[in-house]
Amino acid sequence: GAGVSQSPRYKVAKRGQDVALRCDPISGHVSLFWYQQALGQGPEFLTYFQNEAQLDKSGLPSDRFFAERPEGSVSTLKIQRTQQEDSAVYLCASSLAGGRGTINQPQHFGDGTRLSIL
């Protein structure tokens, strides 16, 4: 497709369950980012991939959060043993290649997955 695609759009899970969120970036975009957005807040960085390499995971809030991009295209964000504070919108963004010290290419966002933990 032309844009970043995320699935599912909505996910409801019981506390303690594991969830997996999928992101399909814009074709040809090397960089992929995951953000978490709480209600009424701006997105907060979780993790960043350049191709298949996870170059920054400093924003992951706990070791229950895990992300992968094994073939450098589709990415999955997994949350284990979900807690109520994990309820948020999870946004995926992609951009053309950029590297440390270079000008950032704009990031383009998907529609997000709204996760609700009961």
Added chain:
Amino acid sequence: QKEVEQNSGPLSVPEGAIASLNCTYSDRVSQSFFWYRQYSGKSPELIMSIYSNGDKEDGRFTAQLNKASQYVSLLIRDSQPSDSATYLCAVDGGAGNMLTFGGGTRLMVKP
């Protein structure tokens, strides 16, 4: 702690007026600055990017950057009710690619 600050609003302007949205950032090494528009329940949509001091115009939108003052702004001319949304200021991390976002300013354009 890298910070990006925005007035949460709401900023209310009449239709046809100029809306002025402001943002300050703390990290002096930041090189890339972006404005995103986000409608309720939707994803952020890129409006403007700016990389050097001065003004950058694109249609009804003008982004202004002052690195010495660590200040970036967005002007929307001839505001329309369809411009009513939350506007997010985003700044790159300097040494990396991640973006730090402000909390957003909610803009309301009244007919």
